[in-house]
Amino acid sequence: MSSADQNTDAAVDLETFEVLSDGRSVRLQIDERLYPLDAVRGAAYLFLDRCFVRLDRPADQRIDLTLKTKAAPMPGQLEQLAGELGNALLDQAVRVQVAQSTGKIREYIMARAFFAAPAQSSIDQLLAELDAEELADDPLDIQVPWEKGGA
């Protein structure tokens, strides 16, 4: 068994899953105390292009996520989907956790970027520099026709 297969099997073991009687569907029972709602929604979203996805809440703190293949599955495909879903759940759960833990600092950085250094002041500064350059004496004394009058 390859290391990739071992990783997939490890993910499958995290949750219970069952292959449904239609032969095209696999259902995972997810404990919401382990995987928050946003993580489950995010993981389900990732499979929308490959599978028909259904979410149901059979009980409090429990979510059923059903993946149904869009065509007849290859041998072992449903088990692989279950494994990939387990990995996606973990990935999304970490993303949610990171987003929550770094939310304050991201808001602070955004606030600094937009409000701490007003863009208008730098534009005014550039305009003032241009005006100063135009008003300065020309050391080379280059004649400007519209100022000196026609020759």
Next chain:
Amino acid sequence: MSPDARAADAPTGAVTLDLHGDFYSAAGIDEAAAAYAGLLMVERSGGPTLHRLALRVEDAEVDDLVDHFLNHALHASVTAARRGALGATA
């Protein structure tokens, strides 16, 4: 009872589904219903916690029509929830 079981018990061409409001928004379901108008007739009732849908397949030639509809509703619901989360952050 799971959605699959309900769909299997329903008479041919007609399906009743209960979709939980944690995953499927009313706006998402309505958007999907509009997208599948002509192929699928959808009547939505119930509250924000649980949406009860009465579906009637109008074009039986399309395979997995109800599943396509549910995917569309879930996609619309998730993207709307993410837009809402971004709006709350800004």
